[in-house]
Amino acid sequence: MIVFGITVFNRKDIIKLTSRSLNNLAHGDFSKLIIDDASSDFDENFLHSLYTPNSRILRNIQNSGGADFNLYNLLLTFLSTKGQYIVVLDSDCLLRSDAVNLINKHIHSGLEFFSIFNTNAHHPISDRGELLEKKIVGAAGMVISRKIVQMIIDQVYKGPGFDIRICEFLSNEGIPILCLKDSLIQHIGIFEGQNSRPHQGDLGEGFWDKDPLNAYLFLEYLTKLEQKKNLAIYERKLWQRLSRLRKRSKHVFKNFFGQSKK
Numbered sequence: 001m002i003v004f005g006i007t008v009f010n011r012k013d014i015i016k017l018t019s020r021s022l023n024n025l026a027h028g029d030f031s032k033l034i035i036d037d038a039s040s041d042f043d044e045n046f047l048h049s050l051y052t053p054n055s056r057i058l059r060n061i062q063n064s065g066g067a068d069f070n071l072y073n074l075l076l077t078f079l080s081t082k083g084q085y086i087v088v089l090d091s092d093c094l095l096r097s098d099a100v101n102l103i104n105k106h107i108h109s110g111l112e113f114f115s116i117f118n119t120n121a122h123h124p125i126s127d128r129g130e131l132l133e134k135k136i137v138g139a140a141g142m143v144i145s146r147k148i149v150q151m152i153i154d155q156v157y158k159g160p161g162f163d164i165r166i167c168e169f170l171s172n173e174g175i176p177i178l179c180l181k182d183s184l185i186q187h188i189g190i191f192e193g194q195n196s197r198p199h200q201g202d203l204g205e206g207f208w209d210k211d212p213l214n215a216y217l218f219l220e221y222l223t224k225l226e227q228k229k230n231l232a233i234y235e236r237k238l239w240q241r242l243s244r245l246r247k248r249s250k251h252v253f254k255n256f257f258g259q260s261k262k
Contacts, residue, residue: 002030002103003083007070008047008091009037009063014189017217019050021094024213028100031056033078033086037070038063056081071139072158075149086149087116088142092189094214096207099184103143106131106180112148113175116184117141118205124179131178135171139163141185141204148175182206188221 004022008015022032032055034047044059051057058077064070071088078086085107089095096102099116106114115137124132139162144152148170156162156169167177183204 001083001085002028002100002107003033003078003081003086004030004089004095005033005035005074005078005086006089006091006093007035007037007067007074008039009067009070010039010041011091011189012039012041012046014092015047015050017188017221018091018093018095021097021214021217022089023050023052024097025095025100026098028104030054030100031081031083033074033081033083034058035070035074035077036060066160067139068160068162069158071162072153075144076153078149079146079153084146086142086144086146088139088144089185090140090187090189092187093140093185094188094207094217096184097214102180102184107143107145111143111178112145113170113178114143115141115177115179116143118179118181118183119203120205122179128178130181132181134177134179136164136167137177137179139166140187141179141183142166180206182208186218188218 006022032051034051034055034057036044036047036057036059038060044057047057047059060070060073064073074088075086085103087103103116114131115134117138117140118132119138122134122136122138124134126133142163151173152166152169156165171177183206186204186207
């Protein structure tokens with residue numbers, strides 16, 4: 001069974017959007033594990049109102065000290081579940097509606113570690129068809145088997161740069177850092193959160209979903225970003241990339257409603 005693990009800290013408005021994407025996943029054998037790092041914007045009841053019943057929601061009594069520490073807590077908590085693989089997500093991730101089937105495809109091929117988030121912030125070192133090999137990948141999008149999670153908990157020091165140390169550890173163990181060419185997730189919290197970098201625009205390459213809900217959620221997000229265009233941090237190349245995605249979203253939305261009228 002796959003466990004989608006989500007670390008949460010504030011960003012209430014974004015979570016309202018991304019929880020709808022997560023709840024829209026096609027049926028499959030999976031559950032959700034949400035760990036709230038002592039948010040001040042909302043309480044546990046708010047999260048229960050957003051996520052479907054097959055979700056386990058935990059709340060830290062006090063803040064763990066940052067995203068890397070909460071990632072460690074997420075992996076450690078995963079080991080107490082019956083899940084065989086964890087998919088690590090940030091709270092600002094949209095997820096392709098067919099992600100479960102696509103993740104299972106690569107799990108069944110024998111992979112015990114790979115990422116479903118291909119960002120140009122981490123350059124590939126080799127091309128393996130549907131997969132790329134990289135030196136490092138970020139925590140968001142990691143798909144990790146129970147066996148590898150146990151190795152990480154036992155042997156990788158938690159703290160700042162935890163995701164980078166995970167990649168370095170696995171490489172030293174002879175486990176390649178692989179990543180899907182076409183991302184199954186997309187960050188939308190570019191302007192909010194402790195790891196947000198609007199000047200870089202850490203977007204998922206190849207992300208696309210024909211599901212109209214994700215198209216709608218992305219358009220809603222872009223509308224909010226347009227209101228920030230006058231900010232100095234609004235970098236031109238990022239806006240151009242987002243605008244292209246917006247055109248594709250509008251095309252899917254238009255086609256969906258056009259077909260529904262027939």
